[in-house]
Amino acid sequence: xxxxxxxxxxxxxxxxxxxxxSGIAPVNTSDDDAIQACVTYFSNVFLWRTSMTNxxxxxxxxxxxxxxxTYTETYDxxxxxxxxxxxxxxxxxxxxxxxxxxxxxxxxxxxTGYVIDGNKASITLRxxxxxxxxxQNINVVYDAxxxxxxxxxxxxxxxxxxxxxxxxxxxxxxxxSLAQGAGTTSYEAWELDPDVERLISNYTxxxx
Numbered sequence: 001x002x003x004x005x006x007x008x009x010x011x012x013x014x015x016x017x018x019x020x021x022s023g024i025a026p027v028n029t030s031d032d033d034a035i036q037a038c039v040t041y042f043s044n045v046f047l048w049r050t051s052m053t054n055x056x057x058x059x060x061x062x063x064x065x066x067x068x069x070t071y072t073e074t075y076d077x078x079x080x081x082x083x084x085x086x087x088x089x090x091x092x093x094x095x096x097x098x099x100x101x102x103x104x105x106x107x108x109x110x111x112t113g114y115v116i117d118g119n120k121a122s123i124t125l126r127x128x129x130x131x132x133x134x135x136q137n138i139n140v141v142y143d144a145x146x147x148x149x150x151x152x153x154x155x156x157x158x159x160x161x162x163x164x165x166x167x168x169x170x171x172x173x174x175x176x177s178l179a180q181g182a183g184t185t186s187y188e189a190w191e192l193d194p195d196v197e198r199l200i201s202n203y204t205x206x207x208x
Contacts, residue, residue, distance in 0.1 A: 002036040007063040009043045009149065009157035012036050018162045031165070038161040046157065050203045055086050064145030065153055065203075070094070072141045079133030082117070082124045087144035088205060089120035094141040096123070103128060120144075121205055153203070156196045163193065 004011070012035045016028075047053050047063065054060050055073050062069045068091050075083060077098070096103045096114055103125070106113030112127035123140075125131065131138060192200075 002033045002040075004036065005040040005043065006061055007043045007047065007059065007066070008039050009046060009063070009065060009153055010039055010161060012039060014154070014158045015039065015161045015165065018158050019165065035161065035165050038164040039157070042157055042160050042164065046153070046200065049200045051205050052087060066146070066149050068143050068145040068147055070141065070143050072139070074136050075131075075138040075140070077131045077134045077137050079130065081126075081130050082122050083131045083138065083140075084122040084205065085140065085142060085144065087142075089146070090116050090123065090142055090144045091120070092116075092143040093123060094143070095139075096141075097139045098129070098131060099134065099137045152199060156193075156199045160192060160196050 012032050015035050015038070043063070044059055046065070047059065052060075052064055055071075060069070064087050069087070071085075071087055073086055075085075093105065093114065093116065104113045106115045106126045110127075114123050114125055114128075116122075117124055
């Protein structure tokens with residue numbers, strides 16, 4: 001049996017429950033591997049589409065949509081007071097260095113140091129210089145992610161995996177004529193449900 005992945009956004013059991021009206025009984029385990037493959041595939045796609053992979057583009061071992069994760073990353077200085085980090089929401093910054101200089105957190109309004117911006121996607125310097133433009137001159141250790149998996153992502157993952165599982169029986173089909181002239185069944189051509197596409201857009205960082 002294919003084991004669950006540490007990045008999975010739903011479970012085989014949840015997908016089978018969603019498909020219960022389609023003849024998939026919970027006690028039927030014959031297609032569990034196929035459903036598990038759909039679960040891990042969608043979870044990979046969700047991380048990639050939302051730009052929540054590792055800084056080098058590889059898939060992480062820990063999913064920041066499932067838990068808060070600690071990251072140590074190096075950035076090129078953007079030449080301004082704000083730096084967008086690779087993962088979000090930013091929960092805490094453990095350390096920040098710019099060109100070898102340690103920058104401390106601002107302790108309050110009007111106090112110098114870095115602050116986590118309200119959208120928790122970036123950090124801003126307050127009264128202590130800029131993120132000077134240079135190559136790999138910024139090092140930041142920070143915690144980012146969701147303490148609990150958002151319920152809308154669970155729903156999107158579950159129904160998307162159910163759809164992918166059902167599609168295995170009509171790969172390549174656009175339509176099928178029913179027997180005795182009873183009409184035609186047409187199949188949607190989109191890869192993901194439009195509602196899921198909107199959800200992915202909501203969780204994607206567009207600013208860089």
